[in-house]
Amino acid sequence: MGLYHQDGTRIAKAAFPAAALDDPPVRITEDVYVSEPYGRGDGQPEGSKRFLLYQAGTVIPRSSIDRAFSAASVTAISPNKGPAAGGTTITIKGEHLDGVSAVSFGPTAGTELRIHSANELTVKTPSGEAAAVSVELADDSGLITKTNGFTYEAPAGG
Template structure:
């Protein structure tokens, strides 16, 4: 699930549109929407639709904002898990909360052509590497997540 502005721009925790009020509550400065997956074909990531979560002007405790962004992304599978050292393999990564991913590294080298398909799937091309297993590190707005030895260069 992701959080978006009315125009469809994704909101990350650091850019959540709120300003501090006199105490712990935060005043929402613009409408915030959440996505809910329905079905493919409506032109949004994996068929998601935006529903109003907070209307501009609403007071929301900081703890609620933190709770919304608290669950970290997870990595379940990297497919295929093996590819040539020359790179260029299109890899599908499945997990949870992947709609906030901004980059994927294979070892210390960033992948290319990252495409977030949905909150549970993304695709990226492997960079060139040296033979052997490398960690797959996903940079998400909730923090980095690592699949140890997630990809092996043949």
């Protein structure tokens, strides 16, 4: 058996007419589910329902996976100031926060990170110098920075 062009000429293996794709296919190796909050009128308690998104063995373009990991965004930080000694528990509100793995205040990592939902997390501030610092969130999509998102206040009388 041979392979041929439309004009009848034989195709050599080294000259097979194919090109690499910019969006290569990938095979899903285990079932993957998506979680969605119950909607109003579902008659369900607070929480979420889970649906099968991709069954093991499914072949999809890599870009489909990339789109499933939306970058976090910050809409509010409260309180947005606290003592330079640190220890202030702040609430960050925004979108896609459920993939956040770390929060830093300037160069220093916060502690006690707790993800409450896709729209809210809390974290405790480290100590810092009296000044405004950027708040940086690390998630699957990279780093998200809220410039001057938190202000360390100087101690009273200092």
